[in-house]
Amino acid sequence: MENFVFHTPKTVADAVSTRKGTSGGKFLAGGQSLIPVLKLDLAQPTDLVSLAGLKKELSYIKVEGDELVIGALTTHADVAGSDVVKKIIPSLAVLASGIGDAQVRNRGTIGGSVAHADPAADYPAAILALDATIKTDRRTIKADDFFKAMFETALEDGELITEVRFKKPEKAGYLKFNNPASKYAIVGVYVAKYGPNVRVGVTGAATVAFRLPDFEAALAKSFDPKVLDGIKVSEEDLVNERDAKADYRAQMVTVFAKRAVEAAH
């Protein structure tokens, strides 16, 4: 690992201006994606701006109107164990409890996961299906505008995520087919019903999380797993790797979408 300068700001404003003053700095939240990257020398930031000092300001779970609002530094363990999350969007607690392992959940944060945009991470499926908005130090970004490509988001250089706001669905379900060693999703499907509308978010299958308009339209007509049977998922943009080929992933998208509909509550 290359050396870097370590900063410990205490407020959002301080973190953003500290980061701005660096030539090639990065924020450090739970470190569960960034530190493995640094250990493998896949990135050499000049500075690390620790967000630990912002924990008081940015670690919270609350309900505002029809939205579940989660601060960027809230850990996966806190989301998984939260009674509020279990009550308002139980499938989101299920998702958080299935991320990695206990130690990873004790450190990894929702803001870090969303900013990192790992193609196999769980939260991106929830962001899309639960019509989330991502609040940053400077603006609000809609779910559909957020994920751009593998590890690429709409965030500008030095932009800090402060909270994620999920719309409470009538019912929703998330299921993933995971890599047995890392728990990362080979295919993860989140289905959420909002009155007459349905949103389906898929992670793991492609290089970036995406929605499935055909599934959404069919489920909007009838929220029943059977309606997905005849709809073919295009293999074209799916990941084609040794552990899971594109045709297999396409089939798994349907299988897990059906199970997510069944599990929805």
Added chain:
Amino acid sequence: MTSITLRVNGKQVTASVEPRLLLVELLRENLHLTGTHVGCDTSQCGACTVFVDGASMKSCTMLAVEADGREVTTIEGIAAKDGTLHPMQAAFKECHGLQCGFCTPGMVISSIDLLKRKKDPSEHEIREWLEGNICRCTGYHGIVKAVQHCAKNGGAGAVGDATKKESTNA
């Protein structure tokens, strides 16, 4: 170099470290607490698991500077002052929860964390919780039995004696 002060197994430690130093390197190389192991480069094996402010974390995936001002407990810090094994250590011994012993420090810490959160977990819950700890001897059967044994015989109890106030300089 950055100066950090933390408590390790109840003792105050002050050290001057490079920001890139991992917590596990501080523990093993600077403090000679070699009970915490390193079994992988990919943050997956859990051999390096320690408590930081009471929650289990992988010390290979945390910088030493991030532990500044915090309370770290390693496998060396969980037994009683007089050397009596922690109930979880005793249960691992009793139930053959270890073979070569490489994964054991991490397994013991993770298992204590589980019983702190859930007094009487099911076998399934134990196996799920220990997802982040890999035993290369594959002796999971004895490990699960050890956790059940500990849960049935009074639980994981208190951890070490983090109340002792001594200072060392690393």
